Amino acid sequence: MTITFAVVAPDSVRRGDPVPITLRLTNAGTVPENLYLTGRSITFDIIIARSDGEIVWRRLEHATGQQILQVQTLAPGQTLELKDRWRQRTNAGAAVAPGDYTVTGVIPTDRQPLRTAPVRLRITP
Amino acid sequence: MSRRSTALRLAAAAALVAAAACSDGTRSTGPEPAPVLRTAQAPDLGALTSTVPGFGGLFLDHGVPTVYLTDISKRGAAERALSGFAQSRGFGPGEIRVLQGKYAYGDLDRWSQAVSYEVFEQGGVVFVDLDEAANRVLVGVERGASHANVRSLAARLGVPAEAIVTREVDPIQYAATLQDQVRPVVAGLQIHFGNFLCSIGFNAVSGGQSSFVTASHCTNKQGGTEGTQYFQSLSSQPNSFIGTEVDDPTYFRNRNGCPRGRRCRFSDASRAAYAAGVSFTLGGIAQTSGPNNGSLTITGTFNVTSEANAVVGDVANKVGRTTGWTQGAVTNTCVNTGVSGTNIVQLCQTFVSAGVGGGDSGSDVFGLTGGSSVRLLGILWGGNGAGTQFVYSPIGNVEQELGPLTTF
Numbered sequence: 001m002t003i004t005f006a007v008v009a010p011d012s013v014r015r016g017d018p019v020p021i022t023l024r025l026t027n028a029g030t031v032p033e034n035l036y037l038t039g040r041s042i043t044f045d046i047i048i049a050r051s052d053g054e055i056v057w058r059r060l061e062h063a064t065g066q067q068i069l070q071v072q073t074l075a076p077g078q079t080l081e082l083k084d085r086w087r088q089r090t091n092a093g094a095a096v097a098p099g100d101y102t103v104t105g106v107i108p109t110d111r112q113p114l115r116t117a118p119v120r121l122r123i124t125p
Numbered sequence: 126m127s128r129r130s131t132a133l134r135l136a137a138a139a140a141l142v143a144a145a146a147c148s149d150g151t152r153s154t155g156p157e158p159a160p161v162l163r164t165a166q167a168p169d170l171g172a173l174t175s176t177v178p179g180f181g182g183l184f185l186d187h188g189v190p191t192v193y194l195t196d197i198s199k200r201g202a203a204e205r206a207l208s209g210f211a212q213s214r215g216f217g218p219g220e221i222r223v224l225q226g227k228y229a230y231g232d233l234d235r236w237s238q239a240v241s242y243e244v245f246e247q248g249g250v251v252f253v254d255l256d257e258a259a260n261r262v263l264v265g266v267e268r269g270a271s272h273a274n275v276r277s278l279a280a281r282l283g284v285p286a287e288a289i290v291t292r293e294v295d296p297i298q299y300a301a302t303l304q305d306q307v308r309p310v311v312a313g314l315q316i317h318f319g320n321f322l323c324s325i326g327f328n329a330v331s332g333g334q335s336s337f338v339t340a341s342h343c344t345n346k347q348g349g350t351e352g353t354q355y356f357q358s359l360s361s362q363p364n365s366f367i368g369t370e371v372d373d374p375t376y377f378r379n380r381n382g383c384p385r386g387r388r389c390r391f392s393d394a395s396r397a398a399y400a401a402g403v404s405f406t407l408g409g410i411a412q413t414s415g416p417n418n419g420s421l422t423i424t425g426t427f428n429v430t431s432e433a434n435a436v437v438g439d440v441a442n443k444v445g446r447t448t449g450w451t452q453g454a455v456t457n458t459c460v461n462t463g464v465s466g467t468n469i470v471q472l473c474q475t476f477v478s479a480g481v482g483g484g485d486s487g488s489d490v491f492g493l494t495g496g497s498s499v500r501l502l503g504i505l506w507g508g509n510g511a512g513t514q515f516v517y518s519p520i521g522n523v524e525q526e527l528g529p530l531t532t533f
Contacts, residue, residue, distance in 0.1 A: 036322070038483030040342060041466050045510055060510030063465035066342050066393075067508050067515070069322040069447065069484035108512070110322075110447045110484050 002029025003074065007046075007105035007116040015098050015123055018085040021046055023105040023116065025081075027074035035072045035080075038108040039065055042072075044082045045106040049118075051099065059084060061091040069110050082107075088123065098125045168210050170257065174231045177202045181226030181233070182257035190216055193226030193260045226260045228288055236284040237262040240275075243282070247274050251294050261287075265294035302421040303411055303446045306358045310337065310367060310399075311409035311426060312489040313444030315358040317365075319345060323487040324445040325357070326394070326504040327429065328405050329530040334371070335399040338523065338530070339487030340506045341373050344395050347469075348376040348388070355397055358446075367403045372396040374526050376469065384461070387470045392518035392526050393506035408533035410489050410499065411444055416452035417480060427491065429533040430498040432520045434458075441477045441492060443505050443515060445485030451515070453479030462516055464507065471506070474516050481508035481515035490517040501532055 008022040023044055027033045037043070043065045048057040074080060082105075088096050102118035173180045180203070181193030190211045192203050204211075204218035211221050233255050240262060241253040249270025256263040262284065264275050272291040279289045301307050303324075304315045312327045316339065323343035329336050344353040353370035356362070373395035376388035383389035399405060408429035413420045427444075435441055435455045442452045457476040464471060477490070486506050491499040504523055507516035524530055 036483070039466065040321075040347075043465070043483070043510070058510070060465070063510055064462055064507045064516055065465040065510065066340070066467075066506060067445075067447075067481055067483055067486040068340070068342055069486075071320045071322065108483055108510070110482055 002027060003033055003035065003114075004028050005105070005107070005114045005116050007103055007119055009103045009119055009121050011120070012122040012124055013088075015125055016088060016095070018087050019103075019121065020083070020085055021103060021105075023082040023107065024079055025074065025107070025114070026079040027076055030076050032076065033074050035074060036110040037070050037072055038067065038110075040068055040070065042070070042080075042082060043108055044084075045108075046084060046086065047104040047106065048086055048096075048121075049102050049104070051101065056090045056096055056101070057086060058091060096123065098123045168207065170230060171234070173206060174229065174234075176206050179226070180230050181228055181260045182230055182255075183207070184258040185214070186222060186258075188214065189220070189222050190214055191222040191224060193224050193230075193257075195226050195229055197223050197225055224260075228260055228285075230255075230257075233260070233262055233288065236279075236282070236288060239282045240264065240279055240284060240289065244275060244278055247271070247278070250275070251296055256290070259290065262289045264289065264291045266291055267296050268293050301423050303413070303423065303444070303449060304358055304421060306362050306365060307411070307423065309404035309406045309409070310357055311406050311411045312337075313411035313446070315446035315484070316343070316367070316487070317356040317359045318343070318353050322446065322484045324447075324485055324505075325489075326487045327489050327501060327532055328407050328409065329396070329532050330407065331372075331396060331528060331530050335405065336371070336396050336530075337368065337399065337405065338394055338396050338504060338527065340504060341390065341393045341395045342506065343487045344370050344373050347373075347393075348390070349373060350395075353397070366400055368397040368399045370395055371398045372527055382461070382472060384470050387463075387468050389470045389472050390526060391472045391522040392504065393471055394504045394518055394523040394527055396527050396530075407531070410491065412497070413444065413450045416442060416450045419449060421446070421449045426497065427499045428497050429491065429501045430494065432501045432532060433492065434519050434521050435475060435492065435502050439492060441475075441479065441490055441502055441517075442499070443477075443479070443481075443485065443488045443490045443517070445481070445488035445505065447482035447484035448480045448512070451480040453477050456514070458519075460516075462507070471516075471518065473519070473522060474507075475503065475519055477515050477517065478513065479515055480512055481505065482512050485515070490515075 046059040104118040105116040107114040179195035208218040237255040249267040251265040326338040356365040410427040412425040459473040488505040503517040
């Protein structure tokens with residue numbers, strides 16, 4: 001398997017501004033790769049955590065998703081992008097404070113979920 | 126046992142002889158020179174036929190090396206040929222047990238191959254074995270298969286009647302998984318349509334039509350009947366087409382408690398009619414080795430013997446193509462449930478604290494009632510992001526929308 005999986009987010013945003021986040025799956029190999037992904041539209045999670053590791057927001061928190069599996073074939077060099085925005089709110093709806101956070105992407109599959117390395121995000125006052 | 130070709134046997138025998146010739150310390154000087162086996166490796170039985178006169182078979186009887194000889198006065202040859210093997214098992218040559226055999230191994234080998242070549246043309250034959258522990262040819266047949274046919278074949282092939290034994294045995298099947306092609310079709314198996322994978326919920330008869338039920342969203346379009354074609358387990362396999370969607374009620378708005386701006390149904394269920402000639406087991410659900418162990422290997426079959434609606438605290442089970450057999454407590458009933466990423470609300474659904482994964486949609490949900498009997502509870506369609514809670518449509522809701530179904 002030669003799939004790379006990364007999360008793309010701005011290094012820094014102003015307090016209160018929505019944060020655009022993109023999960024990027026790329027076939028870095030030379031042969032087509034089949035991906036087994038959950039949902040009729042692909043299910044993906046985004047995890048925002050404080051610098052001490054405490055999770056403040058998960059995209060799929062409390063979500064009930066259809067447990068259908070779709071087979072996506074990525075051609076060599078092809079990239080699949082999944083996008084959402086974080087509104088700088090906790091899952092309970094409270095605004096988060098300025099500071100350093102990490103952003104991690106997760107995609108469920110029919111085996112172990114795909115998980116990105118976390119990237120840093122600074123919220124400035 | 127598996128028997129190698131004659132060429133292989135000759136090569137093995139030559140190797141044994143060569144090994145004996147090079148082993149100074151234990152080389153036999155008796156009147157009947159025989160190769161000495163030095164390793165724990167099992168001896169080549171074919172090779173022993175040429176080095177031990179009247180050799181009829183070798184096996185371990187409660188760990189003791191035991192050999193059949195048609196002429197037990199040839200014990201010395203057997204001891205020499207098998208001393209290395211016996212020592213590797215913790216026995217001296219003199220401790221090898223010798224039994225009076227009636228048939229030579231070479232004859233048994235020839236007979237078993239001749240019988241094997243023809244006997245599988247008869248129905249119900251499971252295996253043919255040169256049974257070294259019995260000094261006979263053993264033919265395993267399924268229950269109800271004819272022993273007389275095997276015996277008459279053996280007689281025609283010139284095999285002495287006493288040399289062949291028939292025994293009733295269970296048929297031997299591949300260790301199939303929930304993701305393999307399996308017939309007859311039972312619930313819990315993988316189905317394929319378009320570029321999607323789901324699971325079969327249960328088999329049913331509706332108005333005389335042989336059918337299976339799966340999730341509504343496991344059709345080309347959720348809600349509305351478009352004739353989705355299903356394959357088990359993959360469309361790329363031969364003979365995998367199993368049926369066509371025939372009933373998937375449309376979603377409704379502004380009635381029956383459907384929340385404003387949403388589309389609703391009481392079940393995420395659809396029905397497909399089996400294609401002619403596809404075998405299925407009404408009431409059958411694939412069983413794996415145990416709940417919550419991650420195994421997908423099919424070890425048996427549950428049988429639906431009743432239907433029921435669950436209450437909070439009941440234990441519910443499901444078998445699906447991704448996470449297999451999972452089991453847990455019913456935590457919530459009759460929950461109006463929004464479906465992530467859609468404007469759909471499934472009305473009056475049941476939550477279970479048990480594992481689920483992508484591809485389990487459409488699975489059977491059931492309660493155990495003793496032995497292999499189960500009570501059908503509904504159709505799984507959803508789960509949380511962590512894969513620790515599944516959501517299903519109760520069987521009463523399914524039949525309310527798909528009409529009466531005979532499920533066992």
